[in-house]
Amino acid sequence: MNQYTVATLLKETNFKEVHIKGWVRTFRANRFIALNDGSTINNIQCVVDFENTDENILKRITTGAAVAITGDLVESQGKGQSVEIAVTNIEILGDSDAETYPIQPKKHTFEFLRENAHLRTRTNTFSAVMRLRSALSFAIHKYFNDNGFYYMHTPIITGSDAEGAGEMFRVSALDPKNPPLTEDGDVNYKEDFFGKETNLTVSGQLEAETYAMSLGKVYTFGPTFRAENSNTSRHLAEFWMIEPEVAFMDLAGNMDLAEDFMKSVITYVLENCQDDLQFLDDRLFNEEKTKPQAERSEMRLIEKLKFVTENNFKRVSYTEAIDILRNSKPNKKKKFKYIIEEWGADLQSEHERFLVEKHFKSPVILFDYPANIKAFYMRLNEDGKTVRAMDILFPGIGEIVGGSQREERLDVLKEKMAALDIPEEELWWYLDLRKYGTAVHSGFGLGFERLVMFASGMTNIRDVIPYPRTPQNAEF
Amino acid sequence: MNQYTVATLLKETNFKEVHIKGWVRTFRANRFIALNDGSTINNIQCVVDFENTDENILKRITTGAAVAITGDLVESQGKGQSVEIAVTNIEILGDSDAETYPIQPKKHTFEFLRENAHLRTRTNTFSAVMRLRSALSFAIHKYFNDNGFYYMHTPIITGSDAEGAGEMFRVSALDPKNPPLTEDGDVNYKEDFFGKETNLTVSGQLEAETYAMSLGKVYTFGPTFRAENSNTSRHLAEFWMIEPEVAFMDLAGNMDLAEDFMKSVITYVLENCQDDLQFLDDRLFNEEKTKPQAERSEMRLIEKLKFVTENNFKRVSYTEAIDILRNSKPNKKKKFKYIIEEWGADLQSEHERFLVEKHFKSPVILFDYPANIKAFYMRLNEDGKTVRAMDILFPGIGEIVGGSQREERLDVLKEKMAALDIPEEELWWYLDLRKYGTAVHSGFGLGFERLVMFASGMTNIRDVIPYPRTPQNAEF
Numbered sequence: 001m002n003q004y005t006v007a008t009l010l011k012e013t014n015f016k017e018v019h020i021k022g023w024v025r026t027f028r029a030n031r032f033i034a035l036n037d038g039s040t041i042n043n044i045q046c047v048v049d050f051e052n053t054d055e056n057i058l059k060r061i062t063t064g065a066a067v068a069i070t071g072d073l074v075e076s077q078g079k080g081q082s083v084e085i086a087v088t089n090i091e092i093l094g095d096s097d098a099e100t101y102p103i104q105p106k107k108h109t110f111e112f113l114r115e116n117a118h119l120r121t122r123t124n125t126f127s128a129v130m131r132l133r134s135a136l137s138f139a140i141h142k143y144f145n146d147n148g149f150y151y152m153h154t155p156i157i158t159g160s161d162a163e164g165a166g167e168m169f170r171v172s173a174l175d176p177k178n179p180p181l182t183e184d185g186d187v188n189y190k191e192d193f194f195g196k197e198t199n200l201t202v203s204g205q206l207e208a209e210t211y212a213m214s215l216g217k218v219y220t221f222g223p224t225f226r227a228e229n230s231n232t233s234r235h236l237a238e239f240w241m242i243e244p245e246v247a248f249m250d251l252a253g254n255m256d257l258a259e260d261f262m263k264s265v266i267t268y269v270l271e272n273c274q275d276d277l278q279f280l281d282d283r284l285f286n287e288e289k290t291k292p293q294a295e296r297s298e299m300r301l302i303e304k305l306k307f308v309t310e311n312n313f314k315r316v317s318y319t320e321a322i323d324i325l326r327n328s329k330p331n332k333k334k335k336f337k338y339i340i341e342e343w344g345a346d347l348q349s350e351h352e353r354f355l356v357e358k359h360f361k362s363p364v365i366l367f368d369y370p371a372n373i374k375a376f377y378m379r380l381n382e383d384g385k386t387v388r389a390m391d392i393l394f395p396g397i398g399e400i401v402g403g404s405q406r407e408e409r410l411d412v413l414k415e416k417m418a419a420l421d422i423p424e425e426e427l428w429w430y431l432d433l434r435k436y437g438t439a440v441h442s443g444f445g446l447g448f449e450r451l452v453m454f455a456s457g458m459t460n461i462r463d464v465i466p467y468p469r470t471p472q473n474a475e476f
Numbered sequence: 477m478n479q480y481t482v483a484t485l486l487k488e489t490n491f492k493e494v495h496i497k498g499w500v501r502t503f504r505a506n507r508f509i510a511l512n513d514g515s516t517i518n519n520i521q522c523v524v525d526f527e528n529t530d531e532n533i534l535k536r537i538t539t540g541a542a543v544a545i546t547g548d549l550v551e552s553q554g555k556g557q558s559v560e561i562a563v564t565n566i567e568i569l570g571d572s573d574a575e576t577y578p579i580q581p582k583k584h585t586f587e588f589l590r591e592n593a594h595l596r597t598r599t600n601t602f603s604a605v606m607r608l609r610s611a612l613s614f615a616i617h618k619y620f621n622d623n624g625f626y627y628m629h630t631p632i633i634t635g636s637d638a639e640g641a642g643e644m645f646r647v648s649a650l651d652p653k654n655p656p657l658t659e660d661g662d663v664n665y666k667e668d669f670f671g672k673e674t675n676l677t678v679s680g681q682l683e684a685e686t687y688a689m690s691l692g693k694v695y696t697f698g699p700t701f702r703a704e705n706s707n708t709s710r711h712l713a714e715f716w717m718i719e720p721e722v723a724f725m726d727l728a729g730n731m732d733l734a735e736d737f738m739k740s741v742i743t744y745v746l747e748n749c750q751d752d753l754q755f756l757d758d759r760l761f762n763e764e765k766t767k768p769q770a771e772r773s774e775m776r777l778i779e780k781l782k783f784v785t786e787n788n789f790k791r792v793s794y795t796e797a798i799d800i801l802r803n804s805k806p807n808k809k810k811k812f813k814y815i816i817e818e819w820g821a822d823l824q825s826e827h828e829r830f831l832v833e834k835h836f837k838s839p840v841i842l843f844d845y846p847a848n849i850k851a852f853y854m855r856l857n858e859d860g861k862t863v864r865a866m867d868i869l870f871p872g873i874g875e876i877v878g879g880s881q882r883e884e885r886l887d888v889l890k891e892k893m894a895a896l897d898i899p900e901e902e903l904w905w906y907l908d909l910r911k912y913g914t915a916v917h918s919g920f921g922l923g924f925e926r927l928v929m930f931a932s933g934m935t936n937i938r939d940v941i942p943y944p945r946t947p948q949n950a951e952f
Contacts, residue, residue, distance in 0.1 A: 005624065005692065021724040023690075023913045037723070038691035039624060066913040068724075093724075094884070094914030101912050118683075118905035119912070121690040130691065134626035141617045148481065148515060150610035155943040156632065156699045157645070157676075157714055159950035169633070169647050169669070171676065173703045176646060176655060176663045187652045193645070193703055193713065194950035200633075200647065207594075207943060207952060214499075214597035215606065216481065216514035222699065223632045227649045227669055237669065238633055247514070248479075248497040248544075248569075408570070429594035429952055436577050436595070437499045438570030439542040467631040467683060474635035474670035476683060476905055 007039035012073055012083060020044070020085070021068045021093065023122065026105045027061045033087075035069065038121070041128050041275050045076065045084040057090060063105050064096030064122065110463055117467055117476055125283060128276035129456045129464055132269060136451060139268035140221060140242055143261055149217040149244060154204030156223065159196050160426055167227040168199035169237075200225035205243050205443065206377070206430050209406060212245040212441055213433050219244040221448070231471050233460040236449060238469040245443035251379070251388040251405040254442035255365050258392055258401050259313045262363075262446075267309050269455055270302070277302055277455075284457035297396055298357070301457040304395055311362035313392065316355070318369045319343065324359055325351050344370050352391075352398035364393040376416045378404040379440075390444070397454050403444025410434035481515035488549055488559060496520070496561070497544045497569065499598065502581050503537045509563075511545065514597070517604050517751050521552065521560040533566060539581050540572030540598065586939055593943055593952055601759060604752035605932045605940055608745060612927060615744035616697060616718055619737055625693040625720060630680030632699065635672050636902055643703040644675035645713075676701035681719050681919065682853070682906050685882060688721040688917055689909050695720040697924070707947050709936040712925060714945040721919035727855070727864040727881040730918035731841050734868055734877050735789045738839075738922075743785050745931055746778070753778055753931075760933035773872055774833070777933040780871055787838035789868065792831070794845045795819065800835055801827050820846050828867075828874035840869040852892045854880040855916075866920070873930050879920025886910035 003019050004012070012018075022037035022044075030050045034043035046069050050058060061067065071085040078084070102116045103123060113120040120126040144151065157171050173193040174180065180188040189197040204220040211218040220243045227237065244257065269277065281301040288296045299307060316324075325331055325340040325347075338348050347366075355364050367390040371380060378387035392401035407413045413434055417424065424431060452464040462468040467476045479495050480488070488494075498513035498520075506526045510519035522545050526534060537543065547561040554560070578592045579599060589596040596602040620627065633647050649669040650656065656664040665673040680696040687694040696719045703713065720733065745753065757777040764772045775783060792800075801807055801816040801823075814824050823842075831840050843866040847856060854863035868877035883889045889910055893900065900907060928940040938944040943952045 007624070021915065022692075038626075038693075064913045066915040093916070094910075094912075096912040103912075118686040118908060119690070121687055127691060130628070130687070131626055134628070137627045138617055138621045141614055145614045148483070150514075150607055151613045152606070152610070152942055153699070153716055155714065155945060155950070155952065157701075157945050157950055160952070167649070169649055170652060171645050171647060172652070173643070173645055174652075176648070176650075176652075177657075177661075179652060181653075185653075193705075193947060194945065195948040196950060198950050210594040210952075211597055211606070211942065214514050214595070215603060216498075223629070225633075229669070238631065240629055432594060434570075436570070436572040436579075437540045437542040439497065440569070466628055466687065469631060469633050469670065471669060472671040474631070474633055474672060474674050476631065476636070476686075 005039035006035065006037045006042065006044045009044055009073065009085075010040065010042055010081070010083065015073050015075070015083075017070070017088075018073050018085065019068070019070050021066070024061055024063055024065045024067060024096075026063060030058060033061060033067075033069075035067070035085075036127075038127060041124055041131075041279050042081075045078065045081055046071065046087050046090075047084055048087045048090065053090065057092060060092045060095055061090070062096050062098040062101070064101045064103060065092060066094035066096075067091065068093055110460065114462055114468070121466075124279060126463070128279050129452070129458060130466065131276050132273050132280070132456050133452045133464060135269050135273050136265055136448075136455060137221070139265040139272075142268070143264045144219045144244065147217070149219050150211070150215050152204075152208060152211050152215075152218045152220055153222060154201065154207040154220045154243075156201055157194070157198050158201045159194060159198050160206075166202050168202060169225050169227045171198045171200060202226060203241065203243065203445065205245065205445065206427070208243050208245040208443065209433060209441065210429065212247045212443070213437065213439070216248075217244070217246045229471050233462070236461055236465065236468055236470060239461075239465070240448035242446045242448055243443060245441065247441045248439055249405075249442045250440050251367060251390060251442060254403050254405060254444060255313070255315060255367070255390055258390070258403060258444050259363075259365070262392065262401065263309050265451070266305050266455065270305055270309065277305070280457050299395065304457075305455065307395060308363055313363040313365050314360045315365045315367065316360070318366050318386070321347070321351075321355060321364075321366050324355065328354060328359070330354060344373070346373050349398035352393040353395065356393045356395050356398075363395070366391050366393065374404070376420050376422060377406050377413070379407045380412055380416070388442075394454055397450060400450050400454060401444050401446050403442065405440065405442040408434060408438045408440055410438065482511065482513045482518065482520045483515035485520055485549065485561075486516065486518055486557070486559065491549050491551070491559075493546070493564075494549045494561060495544070495546050497542070500537055500539055500541045500543060500572070502539060506534055509537060509543075509545075511543070511561075512603075514603060517600055517607075517755050518557075521554060521557055522547065522563050522566075523560055524563045524566065529563075529566065533568060536568045536571055537566070538572050538574040538577070540577045540579060541568060542570035542572075543567065544569055586936065590938055590944070591951075597942075600755060602939070604755050605928070605934060606942065608749050608752050608756070608932050609928045609940060611745050611749050612741060612924075612931060613697070615741040615748075618744070619740045620693075620695045620720065623693070625695050626687070626691050628680075628684060628687050628691075628694045628696055629698060630677065630683040630696045630719075632677055633670070633674050634677045635670060635674050636682075642678050644678060645701055645703045647674045647676060678702060679717065679719065679921065681721065681921065682903070684719050684721040684919065685909060685917065686905065688723045688919070689913065689915070692724075693720070693722045705947050709938070712937055712941065712944055712946060715937075715941070716924035718922045718924055719919060721917065723917045724915055725881075725918045726916050727843060727866060727918060730879050730881060730920060731789070731791060731843070731866055734866070734879060734920050735839075735841070738868065738877065739785050741927070742781050742931065746781055746785065753781070756932050756934075775871065780933075781931065783871060784839055789839040789841050790836045791841045791843065792836070794842050794862070797823070797827075797831060797840075797842050800831065804830060804835070806830060820849070822849050825874035828869040829871070832869045832871050832874075839871070842867050842869065850880070852896050852898060853882050853889070855883045856888055856892070864918075870930055873926065876926050876930060877920050877922050879918065881916065881918040884910060884914045884916055886914065
């Protein structure tokens with residue numbers, strides 16, 4: 001007698017005695033158990049012979065209860081499934097009090113489920129999202145491994161605060177109430193665990209560059225942090241980032257890599273997560289029906305994923321994009337919240353979505369941005385005012401990838417750091433890369449949760465990570 | 477004209493014009509460049525026609541310089557390689573000052589290389605170690621994906637301090653010098669970013685249990701932290717852990733899983749990292765030659781890896797192991813540093829290695845440990861004094877995996893928490909798993925750097941992670 005998962009059983013065509021464990025999703029007519037074990041979004045129907053089953057057992061078959069079932073796999077009489085189990089024995093492994101169990105067999109609000117995040121993967125929506133998240137992770141590792149990249153774990157605790165990507169969390173083992181002080185009355189971090197002030201990293205890019213300049217092609221996939229008090233549906237204090245970095249690759253190569261990578265991981269989930277994606281596609285469609293027509297998205301979820309895999313990403317310079325936007329209807333009719341007036345403007349999500357969804361009707365890669373709205377490490381173009389940066393824009397979500405060719409010239413990099421008051425002593429090792437065997441190199445960053453939102457159709461970033469960290473919230 | 481990597485070129489048999497970029501490892505006789513691009517530990521020899529090359533270019537071909545080479549791939553005349561490049565053109569992309577470049581073509585101490593960790597992957601040893609680390613990571617993801625596990629990102633910042641696995645780092649955005657105080661004069665964490673005191677996680681296990689109890693089979697692979705002032709070759713303040721967790725799996729199943737998993741990932745690197753492993757095997761052998769005979773390991777590196785893949789792991793109860801150790805020669809002759817006197821003793825690395833290397837001559841799984849030397853969440857046996865814990869012991873290193881069946885009974889778990897003063901309010905969500913559909917479940921933890929040490933033969937944990945975090949050190 002073998003033990004199966006629901007996923008394997010639903011594919012069985014060989015009828016026989018089976019044994020399976022899982023949780024009761026519903027129990028109706030004192031007869032039909034919908035059993036789920038997390039291996040798939042689908043339940044297997046288990047038909048209880050209630051006339052020959054102890055009434056005390058029947059009472060304990062409640063939503064959320066863990067059960068062990070033995071029975072015969074038979075062709076299903078009902079609709080929607082090909083097989084079911086005619087139960088010959090059922091054992092209650094763990095009860096679930098129907099009165100108090102938070103996950104009732106009805107629709108719960110996402111807010112309620114966030115408060116019960118330890119149980120929310122017992123619902124169809126969240127189990128689908130988290131299986132999809134796992135599949136996307138694997139697709140990412142597989143893509144890079146198949147393409148000769150090495151995975152690198154960049155440090156989480158960093159002694160450098162020169163990255164400049166945002167507010168940082170302090171990491172300390174000092175007495176929080178009475179920290180040791182220097183003669184000048186400042187906190188004396190020399191006495192802290194690491195002998196210096198340390199923070200949680202905002203990016204692994206600079207360290208990834210050190211490995212690209214020796215191993216050639218590397219990528220990071222790890223947690224990053226922002227201590228910004230942004231209480232929105234798009235921000236987390238703790239989120240996961242993917243950052244590939246490649247030696248001898250210029251901005252054009254970077255665009256090729258990013259396009260191929262994004263298409264590859266999305267193709268992977270289209271091929272490997274059909275049931276979960278179909279469920280999420282239907283879920284989003286039904287949710288959108290409740291919205292006014294104008295706010296609904298024009299594409300269903302799976303359509304949007306195919307829009308990415310089936311279109312060439314249109315490559316457009318920032319300068320060209322500004323021209324298009326300045327002359328666009330919503331800009332002239334002042335329908336944009338932020339009107340584009342001149343070159344140098346930072347683009348907002350509304351502009352990015354206009355370019356993708358209305359103008360080009362394809363994913364877009366913008367490149368050659370004004371230097372002063374981008375980071376210090378980006379390669380300055382010969383025009384002296386733009387840098388070799390690129391952003392990839394997707395439908396519904398706007399910017400999903402940001403990358404650049406890195407400034408490989410020591411003198412230019414030093415000038416840019418000086419202009420921004422970034423001390424050379426802080427980044428001596430980063431400068432060394434330009435002193436010894438420097439070369440053109442490039443990379444990009446992808447916020448993993450933005451990708452999961454895009455692929456799942458979930459609209460709040462708190463619903464695509466197991467235990468979200470946001471202002472005032474570090475529960476579980 | 478295609479661009480190749482050194483790895484692909486060395487496998488080419490089709491002679492033709494090629495173009496390649498990389499870094500000069502050595503340049504001898506004004507003629508032979510050993511070129512490396514990180515794709516493999518092997519260099520490709522590039523033969524410069526020095527009579528027809530500008531002397532100013534020749535001077536700039538120094539160790540560490542980045543170069544672009546065009547030439548004809550030809551059969552090699554020299555030993556040790558099948559092909560080489562007859563250079564027709566060489567361009568210096570980035571110079572490397574031979575006087576100041578830290579990575580000279582000679583043997584450096586590991587301590588010196590730790591101080592230059594941003595450049596150390598430009599050496600054979602560290603490039604091999606980090607490629608191996610990457611391959612082990614992929615093998616882990618692949619194993620779990622192939623076996624129906626879902627990858628889960630457990631939180632890094634935690635509001636829970638009940639895990640009890642060690643000292644924690646505090647994460648805060650409060651003013652470090654003048655934190656807000658409560659009326660009682662304590663730091664008022666209600667005003668901190670998360671509205672409570674938060675720390676860096678020591679383990680993702682408890683959260684992984686929540687997902688196992690809905691998705692069935694899950695695993696984590698993420699950074700964990702200890703603020704312990706341990707300045708040893710075996711401890712890091714920041715390290716990566718793998719923690720699978722499986723519903724409906726008991727301790728015997730846990731042992732099966734762990735053995736199959738360890739064998740699988742080590743088989744993967746034996747099959748996919750032959751060149752790097754051979755280099756590391758030779759390196760270790762040569763290093764050990766300098767030691768007194770008694771301190772050398774009995775097995776070479778690759779032998780030790782095969783010792784794991786080719787032997788059945790011997791399963792021995794703690795009680796049986798204590799008997800064996802008590803009656804062992806080194807115990808009776810007081811050769812152990814810690815003499816085993818009675819049941820209840822915590823085993824040290826010397827005891828674990830004796831069992832593996834001398835007594836059983838195979839990897840060993842010890843199980844059913846005394847409850848009072850193990851964590852609160854482990855399943856109490858019917859004897860009331862042992863728990864369903866297991867440790868896997870490997871040659872040379874001792875314990876490499878620690879796991880257990882988890883206490884699934886609400887009343888027993890509550891009693892154990894009360895005995896240890898762990899407040900129920902802290903772990904209300906963990907207790908919920910025992911209230912609603914509880915079931916037998918198990919999992920284990922593997923310190924990733926311990927695995928990389930074992931597989932690479934490196935003896936200092938600081939040499940198997942890109943940028944180690946240890947007391948007084950958070951450089952880069």
